[in-house]
Amino acid sequence: MAELLRAIEVSKRFPGVLALDRVSFELRAGEVHALVGENGAGKSTLVNIFAGSLHPDGGTIELEGRPVQIRSPHHAQELGIRAVFQHLSLVPALSVAENIFLGRELTTPGLLRKPAMQARSVAQLGLFDAGISPTAKVRDLTVPQRYLVEIAKATLERPKVLILDEPTASLTDRETRVLYDLVRELRGQGVGVIWITHRLEELYEIADRVTVMRDGRHVATLSVHEMTTDRLITLMTGREYEQIYPVLQPVPESAAVVLAVRGLTTAHGLRGVHLTLRAGEILGVGGLIGSGKGLLGRALVGLEPITAGEIELFGERIPLDRISPRTLLERGLMYFPADRRHEGLFTNRSVLENMTIAALERFQRAGGILDKRRERRMVTEYIRRLAIVPPNPDARVRNLSGGNQQKVALARGMIRTTRVFVLDEPTQGIDVGAKIAVYELLHELARQGAAVLFITSDMLELLHVCHRVVVMFQGELVAIMRHEEVSEERLLQYYFGHTREEVGRTGVDAA
Ligand SMILES: Nc1ncnc2c1ncn2[C@@H]1O[C@H](COP(=O)(O)OP(=O)(O)OP(=O)(O)O)[C@@H](O)[C@H]1O
Ligand SMILES: [Mg+2]
Incomplete structure (x- = not known):
């Protein structure tokens, strides 16, 4: 040639x-x-x-x-x-x-x-x-x-x-x-x-x-x-990885349900979705793009017009007309959108400012004074774990490569102490080393009792990182599997609508 x-x-x-x-x-x-x-x-x-x-x-x-x-x-x-x-x-x-x-x-x-x-x-x-x-x-x-x-x-x-x-x-x-x-x-x-x-x-x-x-x-x-x-x-x-996917710890039997969704239906596409999420659990959401898995994340925080259904967070029902990313954040649920390159980052500001902007209360001492040293320590820790390049808290975000910008957005979400995370494609566009760090961070959050709804197009993540997996197809939730039950073949069957489980009102909580 x-x-x-x-x-x-x-x-x-x-x-x-x-x-x-x-x-x-x-x-x-x-x-x-x-x-x-x-x-x-x-x-x-x-x-x-x-x-x-x-x-x-x-x-x-x-x-x-x-x-x-x-x-x-x-x-x-x-x-x-x-x-x-x-x-x-x-x-x-x-x-x-x-x-x-x-x-x-x-x-x-x-x-x-x-x-x-x-x-x-x-x-x-x-x-x-x-x-x-x-x-x-x-x-x-x-x-x-x-x-x-x-x-x-x-x-x-x-x-x-x-x-x-x-x-x-x-x-x-x-x-x-x-x-x-x-x-x-x-x-x-x-x-x-x-x-x-x-x-x-x-x-x-x-x-x-x-x-x-x-x-x-x-x-x-x-x-x-x-x-x-x-x-x-x-x-x-430049490193050998023993394993990409960390070992999954079981969710304690006694873990409480933190998020319960019943019959969630939206004006455009989502139909009657039921699911529950427990403290300490990572629940994967799979499906082809266009299957409604992204819609589900958006609907949960009110970014899609909800026409029917119930959302209960920590046992409390949330009035449908009051759902927004902000109100849910105040109640302990953080939503991380898929399209981060186009929204969310202040590219003229530093890595440090971008990471901590949503969590300043975490670094406040009595009297409201900001503990700058703690703030910087935490940012440095995330820069190290996610291998952000350049490893400089004061670098302007606009000078970072695409993937490093995404790592900054991800760290911002994780620095904020939240108990429920809804993450839409959190590892898209980031390199394999950072993906491994994200899996470890998610597992760590889960061990500390946080709950994670993990929406992803990467089948391997569903196979290896999640306690349970649900599959969306044409706006409906068509399958629920425990970790041991998930296989590539099964996922694909559900992805293409060849099989569906009865996961209506009854099936969900049983899985
Ligand atoms: N305009 C710029 N000013 C300063 N540094 C820059 C600029 N553009 C790129 N860099 C730096 O150059 C290096 C290479 O960046 P580049 O965008 O080529 O990476 P990449 O391999 O495409 O990464 P990604 O997979 O994240 O897109 C990075 O350290 C980045 O921070
Ligand atoms: Mg690039």
Whole structure:
């Protein structure tokens, strides 16, 4: 296969960080080359250089064997390099078609050819079958829909190089499949694809070769056939993990029910959900994206209009019209939303401020004075446990890599002393070392009597981290299993609606 794009000993320094330390990397025409590594390893920095949004401090880039200086994103596009980033770049006030054609509008002399542009947008988006209208304003789209528009935009004309930075983090399973197909087709046409991901199982699905980065350095490049997950984790983290999943301690028989949900129904999609959660328990919620598992989390804190049902927290029924994330937080339940990149963090503020902002009362001494030393100690402890890079409480959050920003959001939730946690995809986008730390933290919280509703798309987490697992399908809760009963086969059967248990009024509490 012909060599397409090459980085030779490329370096990039940010104030205080050597983000890339003489990194070499090579992409061939017609391959999908995955780029993996812990949060902050330098993956996004490297592809930003290829995409012309950052300039290297040293080293050479070659395109088809010739040295090039990629001056700007526009220049990269002219060279045939297109990228879709972690942070979306669409213009919210413009329509889908306008965004897709931005900068390369179809014109007959003097005239914008709107209908033609709309027709081509439809064809490109039609691939995904996601019901996105070309005339819709981007600001009215959901995050996954926006992502699809980005992909449509990047692939409108066949690029030479396509860069996808964590493409599946915000896509549903079905859209992910379509993206795999699209990428395989482009690969077949000789396009070189760089695919950044934290989902290692994805590599077997789509990648030909894998490059591992760590601390700004190139560690190894392997073909997928010579790769095992254990080896990969060791290369990424520099450590061997005895086990990824900590041993699950049983929930004490006497543990009280802290959250009881009966017949929860929402205006859009959730139907008659019953479940109970006990102190010290981690209850996993699985299901395909679109199954209602995210809706369940949102409905519990009143972010979805509830039309029927009851929610009881610590034995007290909560009036449905009074449910909001804030009122529940006051009563001891914290909700952690899935879409943290787009909400919640104060990116101009420091890591420390972001972590403790919701829990200042925890650091107050008599008289309301803030115990700054304790605050800093606690923040430092979380930075260490979650291996946040850079390990500096005063770093601005905006300068952190995507995954490290998420770790900060997660630590904020955990620093707050809460007794019930509702976590939606807490490990999405964070590296394997931090995932392990999160599992340990969750188990620790459970041992101390906290209860956790753990919504996740990662089946292994349901298998290994949860005391019980429920599965959602088309807005209904269709299965409940104890830890010993959970298997991948069973989960899949419920995911696709092939089987369902009788888990109406009676079944729930029995499991
Ligand atoms: N604009 C910036 N200013 C200062 N430091 C930065 C900037 N952008 C990135 N960094 C730092 O450079 C390093 C590499 O970041 P990069 O975003 O490339 O990591 P990544 O491998 O993509 O991580 P993730 O998996 O979390 O997305 C990190 O230490 C990050 O904090
Ligand atoms: Mg990144």
